Amino acid sequence: AQKVTQAQTEISVVEKEDVTLDCVYETRDTTYYLFWYKQPPSGELVFLIRRNSFDEQNEISGRYSWNFQKSTSSFNFTITASQVVDSAVYFCALSEEASGSARQLTFGSGTQLTVLP
Amino acid sequence: SAVISQKPSRDICQRGTSLTIQCQVDSQVTMMFWYRQQPGQSLTLIATANQGSEATYESGFVIDKFPISRPNLTFSTLTVSNMSPEDSSIYLCSVSPQGRSYNEQFFGPGTRLTVL
Numbered sequence: 001a002q003k004v005t006q007a008q009t010e011i012s013v014v015e016k017e018d019v020t021l022d023c024v025y026e027t028r029d030t031t032y033y034l035f036w037y038k039q040p041p042s043g044e045l046v047f048l049i050r051r052n053s054f055d056e057q058n059e060i061s062g063r064y065s066w067n068f069q070k071s072t073s074s075f076n077f078t079i080t081a082s083q084v085v086d087s088a089v090y091f092c093a094l095s096e097e098a099s100g101s102a103r104q105l106t107f108g109s110g111t112q113l114t115v116l117p
Numbered sequence: 118s119a120v121i122s123q124k125p126s127r128d129i130c131q132r133g134t135s136l137t138i139q140c141q142v143d144s145q146v147t148m149m150f151w152y153r154q155q156p157g158q159s160l161t162l163i164a165t166a167n168q169g170s171e172a173t174y175e176s177g178f179v180i181d182k183f184p185i186s187r188p189n190l191t192f193s194t195l196t197v198s199n200m201s202p203e204d205s206s207i208y209l210c211s212v213s214p215q216g217r218s219y220n221e222q223f224f225g226p227g228t229r230l231t232v233l
Contacts, residue, residue, distance in 0.1 A: 037224070043207055045160075045224035091159065095222075104150060104175075105211075105222060107159045 002027045004094050006108035013082055014116050021077045021111045023092030029053075031097035034068065034075045035105065040088040051075065082115045089113070119144050119214045121225035129231045130200055137196045138228045140210030145190035148213035150222070151183070155206045163208075166193040200232045 003026040013019045025034065036048040049059065051068050059066045063080045079086055089112050093105040120143040130136050140149065149166040164172040164185055172185035187193045197204050210225040 035222075042226075043229065044226045045209065047221075047223055050221055104162045104165065105160075107161075109159045 002029075002032075002094050002096055002106045004092050004106055004108035006090075006092055006111050008111045009109070010112045010114070012114045012116060015084060016081050018078060018080050019082050019113065019115075021079075021090050021092075021113065023075045023077065023108060025073050025075065025092070025094045027073075027094060027096055029096040033095045033097075035093040035095070036066065036075075036077050037091045037093065038088045039091065039110070045091070048077075079113075082113075084115050084117050087113060087115045119146060119212050119223050121210060121212060121223060123208075123210055123225040123228050125228060126226065127229040127231075129233065131233055132201055134200055135196055135198045136200065136230060137194050138208050138210075138230075140193045140195070140212075140225055142191045142212050144214060146212040146214050147190075148222075149187060149193045150211040150213075151185065151193070151195045152209045152211060152224075153206045154209065154227070160209065163195070166195075197230065200230075202232045205230055205232045 005024045008022055032053045034051045038046040038048055049066055056068050056070055065078045067076045089110045091110045092108040095105050122141045124139045128136055151163040152160045153163050154160045162175050163178045163183055164174040166172050166185050166187040168187045168190055182198050184196045207227045207229050209227045211222045213222050
């Protein structure tokens, strides 16, 4: 069975600090996909990134970067020079290739990030 | 990405009544999913809405409580039946667009339901 753990329930930082959100996953499948979503107070889920299990290259998009480590089953997310607008709940999610036609996502419990001015 | 709308955006309902939530997508999509997010919690998959056949429900969710329709490739409805305060949640529609990897999913804005 697949599982996603986000051990950090809440994180609070001061603006311009860097912050890393941790995500650890469990899966028996060799082909899987990892996601990060942002949920601002408005409630909408915003897609941030998708990585497949065969691509371990780290990715950078502006102030966002992702570190995928298969050896430790982790897919951590770093925000550089955080801003107040980054305040949101961030979810890590996993989808297994072998889960059939459904391809549903299993979500972690989320990390509430608060960036203070 | 697909543009997804949900109606209503929020509602306050009385115990024992039912509410139907609509999900509309601006393009044809292969897969549509319905998730529930209880207050302060993560998202849990309710069911996969299959076009032309019955929805596939996850453990703990049943058709009598959450009937789903999927009449075409751009539209689906979720009904929350015989509501109780425990059904107060955000209900989100999610789609996986045709021609894209099944594993790419985009979410609608959600429907905030409060049951009194």
